[in-house]
Amino acid sequence: MYQTTYHRASSVDEAAALFAKGSEAKYLSGGQTLLPVMKQRLASPSDVIDLAKIKELIGVDASGDTLTIKAATPHYDVATSDAAMKAIPAVAYLASLIGDPAVRYRGTIGGSLANNDPAADYPAAVLALGATIKTNKRSIAADDYFKGLFATALEDGEIITAVSFPVPAKAGYAKFPHPASRFALTGVFVAQTKSGDVRVAVTGASQSGVMRVGAIEAALKANWAASSIDGVTIPASGLLSDLHGSSDYRANLIKVMAQRAVAAAG
């Protein structure tokens, strides 16, 4: 790892001020992606600003029709949160599948969304549920947030503070994990909103990151059943193809995982 200067921020405002002072600063949350990347010398921030101990960024809260997960809440705490399990069990379940137990103790939802790895789990839930990403400057709708591989609508220095998920009528997540990394080879989150709309988001499969699948959404809107996806054709164009799976294979996985997610949603 190259030299860097470590700062522990005690508030969001202090973190933003520290970021502005650094020449090439980076925010550090759970560090389960940033630190491995720094160890490989693929990133060399001048300053790392630790957000993980900022009290206003930690916690899970359900009130009314909204589940709010603050940005520095570790995956383990989401997976075992009574509020999350009651409001949107599919989100708690998704958190329980990320990485391995040691990673889940450290990794956070804000870090996952700021990094926007094309095979990360949380982006699928955020996009399918039409969540809102709150930052220290504004609120960003999920539909406007994801901008392709590792790219987001966040501006330089902007800090995610929380994510608000509207509680759906039904939701389910199914993932085919990469056997070594536990990232999604393909993961599908299905949601039926309380107004009857259907949103389906896929992670791990597309060359341009998390995406919605209109054909499956239409099929499920007509009939919310796993079998209604049988007749849907997913084109392989634009899907990732690597030694772990061809684009045809991933196209098939999208259907299979969507069906499992619907079955899980009930």
Place this chain on the structure above:
Amino acid sequence: MSTVKLTVNGKAVSVDVEDRTLLVHLLRDHLNLTGTHVGCDTSQCGACVVHIDGRAVKSCTMLAGQADGANVTTIEGLAKGDELHPMQAAFRDNHGLQCGYCTPGMIMSAVDIVQRHGGQLDEATVRHELEGNICRCTGYHNIVKAVLDAAGRMKVAQAAE
């Protein structure tokens, strides 16, 4: 350079380290606690697992500064004097190791698994929960046996306390 203050195996320590120092290097190079191993350096193998405030995490994927103020337990802190922790004893009795390189991380993760599940463990759960710890010798068979054995012993020990 920064001064990192933390409690390691019950002892308060204060160490001056470069900001880029990983927790595992603070433990090994500055405190000479070499039971915690560096296996892969890519955060996958789990040989470096220690407990931070009771949670099993990978000490190669944490800066020393992030552990400032924390309570750290390493493999050296598990036994009570000459009496092995039930997990250590179960690994010995079940031959849960061959070369031993992954063993400290396996044991630290396994203690966390048993604590989280309150001793209610089956084989499938143990295999699933050990996915962050890689062993290249044993085929995991005796490791899983050891964890299940220890879960029973830890339950008995807790009940006796």
